[in-house]
Amino acid sequence: MTDLALHLDGNGPLYEQIRRAIALKITRRQWRPGDRIPFESELCAALNTSRMTVNKALQSLADDGLIVRRRKAGSFVATQQSVQAPLTIAKIEDEVAGEGKAYSYELITRTAMRAEGKLTVAGIFPRGTDVVHIRCRHLADGTPVLFEDRYISLKAVPVAGDEPFEATPPGSWLLEHVPWTEAEHAICAVSADPDLAGQLGVTVGAACLRIERRTWADDETVTFVNLTYPGHHRTLIGRFQPGQRGG
Amino acid sequence: MTDLALHLDGNGPLYEQIRRAIALKITRRQWRPGDRIPFESELCAALNTSRMTVNKALQSLADDGLIVRRRKAGSFVATQQSVQAPLTIAKIEDEVAGEGKAYSYELITRTAMRAEGKLTVAGIFPRGTDVVHIRCRHLADGTPVLFEDRYISLKAVPVAGDEPFEATPPGSWLLEHVPWTEAEHAICAVSADPDLAGQLGVTVGAACLRIERRTWADDETVTFVNLTYPGHHRTLIGRFQPGQRGG
DNA sequence: CAGTGGTCTAGACCACTGC
DNA sequence: CAGTGGTCTAGACCACTGT
The missing domain is CATH 1.10.10.10 (Winged helix-like DNA-binding domain superfamily/Winged helix DNA-binding domain)
Incomplete structure (x- = not known):
């Protein structure tokens, strides 16, 4: 009372x-x-x-x-006191453009395959699902700022099988072609293995920030992506004010 | 139209x-x-x-x-398409308890000092502000899960000068004693230096997830803290559904 | 200056839930 | 079963802002 x-x-x-x-x-x-x-x-x-x-x-x-x-x-x-922070993940093109830098995109590999191993163990795709595996990177003024490792379900998005992704980043392409209804994120830190280090232009073992995103449409997983940023990349999460409506 | x-x-x-x-x-x-x-x-x-x-x-x-x-x-x-993800940073005590593990806390060092160098360059505290510098860690079933490096302004929180922080984690203590009105977060990945590696029980150079938080009360910085988690610690950010109110 | 969204009111019915 | 919050209505006035 x-x-x-x-x-x-x-x-x-x-x-x-x-x-x-x-x-x-x-x-x-x-x-x-x-x-x-x-x-x-x-x-x-x-x-x-x-x-x-x-x-x-x-x-x-x-x-x-x-x-x-x-x-x-x-x-x-509330008895469970916690701090809320609204994380906004902008399209990387917008983020780079917002910093006044020149955005560019490079496809590294594009492979058609069937989901197996880790992808099915994690419960992401049912075993045997046809997927496209894309590895690519995003650059600002020629410097790598994001490495992207993505799987797209051909069951959910058949037309992805015909898309080369050579000029269009898969993120943008998906936004244009697929209505997603739900997304889940997780965030962690990883050490750059030699491959990742080469792609991001950092030293082997360097700490990198990784955001995992899984996207659904109508209860079916559309895409699963690992977005890996160089560790020095600081993502500002934003302000929260309990007194004044957060922003 | x-x-x-x-x-x-x-x-x-x-x-x-x-x-x-x-x-x-x-x-x-x-x-x-x-x-x-x-x-x-x-x-x-x-x-x-x-x-x-x-x-x-x-x-x-x-x-x-x-x-x-x-x-x-x-x-x-909206023309700026972005993905929103609600990041909830629970009190570490609650998080550990929620996993059914035994929570414990260890103070490492507690030092009274004046703000200088990095702390003032970053614009966090005015030069010469009296602060308490606390380094401590949090454990789940005896395993380190979080290293905390915190500065508390004695100008904003004079009573912090009399608190030993030997049994009470500074985060909880502050929640109990200081009404904060605003918080800002940033997130990045860092490589564990020898000290951090020792505190977290990871190998030197291991990737760790760091959340920086700056907390204000009435336009005055109350505390600045680096929360560093072992890199394998995956933080689930949560789901966002454009169709159904997010949660 | 006209039209939109921002806010507010004084009612109402109902689902759920604690007692 | 009584009381709370969840939702909804049919109005209203006003601030702001394109034109």
């Missing part, structure tokens, strides 16, 4: 003021993890606002994980 | 159906980047719904970067 002395600062939309006021109570630990915060109806009465407005503030807090909402029970300050 | 044959599938809340229907138009490239999508008023009329419902769907699409909204002009399919 809690007191209801919420301070609205008068800046910006009402729902943001409410959001900020509640977020402040939480970050200042006046409302502590596990505490129930006032019901929507109580907040409406206390702040003399409509329920939709209060609801918008609370939903936003719930989206960001600051509170947990349960019907009939109420809303509670 | 666009046709208006939106197909609502009848599953779930109306605003999600609308969101899904529009997202599908975009991912299927029937509405292409730069295209104007129907006005709220048009969607209301076509779908026989209230504006608030349509608005909720469109705002959600705008939040996720699929569309851009401009007053007086309308809403447009």
Whole structure:
């Protein structure tokens, strides 16, 4: 339980003021993890606002994980405190262009094959699925900035079998040709093996940042890709503000 | 410009159906980047719904970067296609506990000092700021899983000067004692130097994943921390679905 | 200056869920 | 079964911004 002395600062939309006021109570630990915060109806009465407005503030807090909402029970300050950070993975072409550098693309190998071994063990493609395996790299002003190792399912994307990928990066090509509906990412650090080191122009053993992405369309895996960046490549993840809607 | 044959599938809340229907138009490239999508008023009329419902769907699409909204002009399919991935950085204690392992913490060094050199060059702390420098590590079932190198501003958090951090990890301690209002993250890969390798129990030169976090309270930097994970530590970033509200 | 999205209201019904 | 949040409506006013 809690007191209801919420301070609205008068800046910006009402729902943001409410959001900020509640977020402040939480970050200042006046409302502590596990505490129930006032019901929507109580907040409406206390702040003399409509329920939709209060609801918008609370939903936003719930989206960001600051509170947990349960019907009939109420809303509670989240016990699992974690930090959210919105990671935006831009198309590499856009990223390079955004730095004012000249983008270029090089296909290294393109192989038709059947999924076997690691690809099936990881549960990515069913055994025997026809896939195209593409290895390529992306450069900024002639310097390698991204090595891409990609598998495309020919079952999900038959036309990929006819695409040489010699001039068009597979990422862009897929965006143009395949509607994906879902993506999952993982991130890790890897040491450059001799091949990778050569492609990225780093020393063997150098630390590199790898993003794995698996993309689905309608419950079928469309593509699986490893994007490997030189380690010094710093990816800015972005800011999060519990008080003001994140960005 | 666009046709208006939106197909609502009848599953779930109306605003999600609308969101899904529009997202599908975009991912299927029937509405292409730069295209104007129907006005709220048009969607209301076509779908026989209230504006608030349509608005909720469109705002959600705008939040996720699929569309851009401009007053007086309308809403447009985003031209900058990028992939959003929600990165959740849990408290390491929670993460270890979540894996069913025994969490432990070890302070390595704790030093009071003044900000100089790299810390001021990077614009993190003003030159001469009193800071506490803490190096510590976190273990799961006795195995190191995270090395932490942290600076805490005594200007922003004077009581940190009296805290030994021998039993309490500084991250948890700060969460308990300081209301932060903003955080910024960057991520990169680093090679383990001999010291780091020893602390993490990896070989010298091994690739490690590093998250840099800078935390503010009221425009003042509270803490700057490097969190370094062994490279094999894969961080799952999460799923994003343009059709269904991400999670 | 006209039209769009941004916000807000005062109702309403309902699903879920804790008691 | 009672009470909470989830959703929806049919209005309204206003800020901003293209034209």
